[in-house]
Structures are given as C-alpha cells and as structure tokens.
Amino acid sequence: MKKIIPIISFILSQQLMAQNQSVKLNLRNCIETAIAYNLQVRQTAYQLATDKASLQQAKASRLPSLNGNIGHGINQGRSIDPFTNSYVNSEIAQANYGINSSVTLWNGSAINHSIKQNELNVQASEMSWQQEKDNVTINVILAYLQVLSNKEQLSIAEKQVAITKGQVERLIVLNNSGAIAPATLYDLQGQLGSDQLSLLSIKNSLETAKISLAQLMNQAYSPDMDLEPLETNGNAVLYDAGADEIFKTATQQLAMIKAAEFRQKSAQKSVLTARALLLPTLSLNGGLGTNYSSVASRQLFLGSSDVATAQYVTVNNTKIPVFAPQSNFSSQKISYGDQWKNNFNSSISINLQIPILNRLQGKTRIKQAQITEQRAAFETESIKTQVHRAVDQAYINMQTSLERYKTLEKQVADFTASFKAAEVRFNAGVNTVVEYMLAKNNVDRANANFIAAKYDYILRMKLLDFYQGKALW
Structure with missing residues (x-):
C-alpha cells in the first residue's frame, strides 16, 4: 500500500492538471483537492494516527504479559552443578528454559483511566484534523473568490479599453479632417494608455490569484485554469441569524472548540490516572520452566x-x-530429552505491590497533571473567547459589507447613467474631453469597487456559514 498510494496521488495530480487545462473547476473540486494534498492537513492526520496507536497500546495494558527465556552456558573449573546443586570441578554445559506470564488484576483503575484519556486524545486529534481542513477550506474560498473578482474586473476593464479605443479611433478621423483640436485626441489617447495599464495590472492580479489558489491545492500553476462562477441569489440581504445565535451554534459545531474541550477532558483523566498510581497493584503471576546439565x-x-x-x-x-x-x-x-521432562517445573503466585515512598514521584506526577488540566481549561475558555470575538467581528463586517454593496450598486447605476449622458454629449461635441474622462473614470472606479464589494459580501456570508457548521459549497 505504501508504494501504491504515491502512484495514485501522482495519477490524480496529473488528472487535475489536465482538468485545469480543459474543464472549469468548481469550488468543491478546489476544496477537495486542497484537503487531499495540503501538507498541514497531512501532518495533522499523522498525529491522529499516532494517537490511535497510543489508544491501542493503552487497551493492550489489560492483557497479560507473556515472556520466554532461553539460556545456554559453559562453566569451567570449580562450579555448582545445577542438577545436583553440589560443587564439581569439571566443565559443565548447562541450559535453562522458561516461560513467564503476569496479568494486572487491579491497580486503582489506572488502566481504565488511561484508556479513556487516550480515547479523548483521539477525539481531540480528529477535531484538530477537521479544523485544519476547515482552515484550508476558508483559505481556498478566499483565493477562489479573489480569482473570480479579478476575472470579472478584467472583463470590465477590457470593455472599458474597447470603449476608449473606439472613441480614439473616432477622434482620429475628426482630427484628420480638422474638426477637433489635436489636444482632445491626445488627451483621450493618454486615457487609453491609462486604461491599458489598468488592464495589464488586473491581468497580473488575476494570474497571481490563480497561483495562490494552485499553491493551496498543492498543484502546479496553469494559466489556463478556469473557475466556475458561484451561484448567488442576486439580492444581497442581511444574514438570517444574529451574532449571539451564531456563537451559540459555533460552540456546538466548530471543530476548534470541540478539540479544546476533548483535550480538557483528557487532562482531567490524566489526574485520575496519576492518583491511581498511588494505590496498591494486585497482579497474578505464573511460570513454567526446565533445565539441563551435561554432568547429570x-x-x-x-x-x-x-x-x-x-x-x-x-x-x-x-x-x-x-x-x-x-x-x-x-x-x-x-x-x-529425559532431563527436559524430569526437570519440568511450574509456579503461580499473587503479588500485591504497595507504594510507600517513591521519592515523591507520585505526588509530583499528580501536581503536573493538575497543572495540565488547569492549562487545558484556560485554553478552552481562551478559544471560546477568541471565537466569540471573531463571530462578532465577522457579523459587523458582514453588515458593513452589505451596506457597502448596496451603496456601490446604486453608485454604479448612477455613474453609468451619467457616463452614458456624458458620452452622448461628448459625441455631439457639447462636452469637453475632460468632462468625458471624468465621467468614465467615475464609472470605472464604481464598477471595480462594486465587484470587490460583491465578493467581499459573499466571503463574509461564507464565514458566518463556517461558524455555524454549514456546507460551504
């Protein structure tokens, strides 16, 4: 399997690269790819696997231990014959064979507390893994919206260049016939250069946004990457839940908070485990053995x-x-063979180990576990406080983004009507080129600001969906 997984990953990567060049990617494709290939998500998955292995080891502590031993040796000179237990002065070849087993019958429930602690650690790691996937999801959505925003702004910029270019071509004809002052043509040609520079800047921003999205997906950048637009209702409205309601839902749904709560519960179990180590341990032991001597x-x-x-x-x-x-x-x-059978022996015993003085190691371990528990509780409350602040800020940002969206929507409509009127007057020779360029620049800025506001509003709504645990695509 270790050899097959990299091959599958390579094939999927190549398929995605081919898909980037031929088929539009949607938001879900991008998020799933980023989660599958993101390095931080993989590292968190490794930690989850480690915690699962620790849980298996904790459960295995309930099982008895079983150990075998084999010993062969040669003694020379005066030594004790293991067969007769008397001194002999000769070379003796000897062998010992044994198998021993021990099982803990009771140790103050330390094993049970340890198992529960490791189960909580696994649950915390699962939530941390989910949180990393959520973080990647938010970052991908942000990058995805940035690409769409730049793409839409590029489309508007191309239209504005075409409009300015058409006016320049019209003025060249008029200038050649002496119908206008040459300065009018030069001013508009300068405006065309400004529009072309703006178009070039937006193209650069678009490719940069594509690179950022490809990096989040851990895939090779392709200039042919094409994204499907997001479906919107076309009517910006206030979010359907208040900040307090969103935070209440977040405390129940957000993986970050769940992970902190599981770690806090795990720390509580670690205190019980440490205290159990001060109690006696009752164990059952047994063994089988035999031996051999060359002088027997x-x-x-x-x-x-x-x-x-x-x-x-x-x-x-x-x-x-x-x-x-x-x-x-x-x-x-x-x-x-006869010695193997004749010397066979067995033993069974019950052992009670009572800790009396272990250089304060037990009390120190309890104190350390209590400190860990207090720190985990503090971190849980800190995370909840941070999330509460983030929700409040996100809700305010959503309200501001909505108001900005509606204001700019009206501004675009007003400046568009103003520009159309200015264009008609300019074509009729009533307006000057300065008045025409002022109206055009106003509508250009309004369009660019409106596009940015629209995608900022979508992002703010997605963030509030994220805090409530809703699907983000």
Whole structure:
C-alpha cells in the first residue's frame, strides 16, 4: 500500500492538471483537492494516527504479559552443578528454559483511566484534523473568490479599453479632417494608455490569484485554469441569524472548540490516572520452566555380590572373615530429552505491590497533571473567547459589507447613467474631453469597487456559514 498510494496521488495530480487545462473547476473540486494534498492537513492526520496507536497500546495494558527465556552456558573449573546443586570441578554445559506470564488484576483503575484519556486524545486529534481542513477550506474560498473578482474586473476593464479605443479611433478621423483640436485626441489617447495599464495590472492580479489558489491545492500553476462562477441569489440581504445565535451554534459545531474541550477532558483523566498510581497493584503471576546439565547422571543397578569385610568371627580359635552383600552400580548420563521432562517445573503466585515512598514521584506526577488540566481549561475558555470575538467581528463586517454593496450598486447605476449622458454629449461635441474622462473614470472606479464589494459580501456570508457548521459549497 505504501508504494501504491504515491502512484495514485501522482495519477490524480496529473488528472487535475489536465482538468485545469480543459474543464472549469468548481469550488468543491478546489476544496477537495486542497484537503487531499495540503501538507498541514497531512501532518495533522499523522498525529491522529499516532494517537490511535497510543489508544491501542493503552487497551493492550489489560492483557497479560507473556515472556520466554532461553539460556545456554559453559562453566569451567570449580562450579555448582545445577542438577545436583553440589560443587564439581569439571566443565559443565548447562541450559535453562522458561516461560513467564503476569496479568494486572487491579491497580486503582489506572488502566481504565488511561484508556479513556487516550480515547479523548483521539477525539481531540480528529477535531484538530477537521479544523485544519476547515482552515484550508476558508483559505481556498478566499483565493477562489479573489480569482473570480479579478476575472470579472478584467472583463470590465477590457470593455472599458474597447470603449476608449473606439472613441480614439473616432477622434482620429475628426482630427484628420480638422474638426477637433489635436489636444482632445491626445488627451483621450493618454486615457487609453491609462486604461491599458489598468488592464495589464488586473491581468497580473488575476494570474497571481490563480497561483495562490494552485499553491493551496498543492498543484502546479496553469494559466489556463478556469473557475466556475458561484451561484448567488442576486439580492444581497442581511444574514438570517444574529451574532449571539451564531456563537451559540459555533460552540456546538466548530471543530476548534470541540478539540479544546476533548483535550480538557483528557487532562482531567490524566489526574485520575496519576492518583491511581498511588494505590496498591494486585497482579497474578505464573511460570513454567526446565533445565539441563551435561554432568547429570543416574546410577544403574547391575547386581550384588558378597564381599569380605574387616569384620571376623572366631570359630575354634580360628578367625573367619565376615562377608556382606554389596550392590554394584554403573553411572549413566541422563539424556537431554529425559532431563527436559524430569526437570519440568511450574509456579503461580499473587503479588500485591504497595507504594510507600517513591521519592515523591507520585505526588509530583499528580501536581503536573493538575497543572495540565488547569492549562487545558484556560485554553478552552481562551478559544471560546477568541471565537466569540471573531463571530462578532465577522457579523459587523458582514453588515458593513452589505451596506457597502448596496451603496456601490446604486453608485454604479448612477455613474453609468451619467457616463452614458456624458458620452452622448461628448459625441455631439457639447462636452469637453475632460468632462468625458471624468465621467468614465467615475464609472470605472464604481464598477471595480462594486465587484470587490460583491465578493467581499459573499466571503463574509461564507464565514458566518463556517461558524455555524454549514456546507460551504
């Protein structure tokens, strides 16, 4: 799988690059791609995997331990025979085999508290992972709207250049026939140059916005990138919820707050875990073992015979020796297999370990856990305070953006009507070129400001949707 995943990622990347060049991307495509390839999101996912592994280890603490041991050695000179437990003066080859197991029966619920603590850590990491994805989503939306804004401004700028160019071409004809003063033509040609420079600047801003969006998606920049416009209702309205209501929903939906709350609960469990370590630990232990010695031997009975002793009896003043039966044995080494069976042993025990004095390590650990709990509680409240301020500011920005949107919408309509009238009078030779350019510049600025206000309003609405946990695409 480790070899397949990079290959799949490369294929998807190439498909996306091809898609950028041939098909319009929508907001959902961009967000999903950014989440899939963003480095910070991946790093948070690794932390989540680490916490899940820690949880598995905590659960495994309930299981018994099982360990085997094998020992082989050679002793030379005077040493103790492990078979007879007596001193011998020879080379001894020996071996020991054993298997031991231990299970904790009770330790003040420290294992259970540790498992719960790690479960909360996993939940906090999941929320942190979601928060990183949310951050990427917001950044992508901002970059996406910037591209659309620049694209729309570019379209208007191109139309303005075309209008100015048409007027210049008309004045060239009039100037060649001597119908106007040459200064009128030169002034309008200067205006055309200003419009073309503005167009060039907007083109640069558009490509820069595309680069920023491509970087967020961790994809190669393509000048052919084309984005689908966002669907809007065409009528800017006030958000359908107040700031307090939005904040109340945010405390229940926002991943950032959930992550902080899970960390606080995890810290509370760490205090219980530390306190449990001051209580006795009851464990059940057992083991199996056997051993082998190269000098181990046994005596085989061969039979018995009468052997003269130092004792005698006197019969008729004649000393007659006394004979006694004597058993005859031969020494035979015990085979490896027989020793394995004969020396087999087992053991079982219950152990109660009572902590009495451990150089204040237990109390220090409790104090550190309590400090961590207090810090986690402080961080949770701090995050809620920051979110509350952010929601209030976002709501005010939305209101301001709405008012600016409506004001500029009316201004565009007014300046557009004024420009059309000025254009008619200029074409009729009533207005001067200065009056014409003033009217044109006014409508150009109004259009540019209105486009910026429109996308700023969309962004503010999206931010409030984000705080409420609503879908952003």
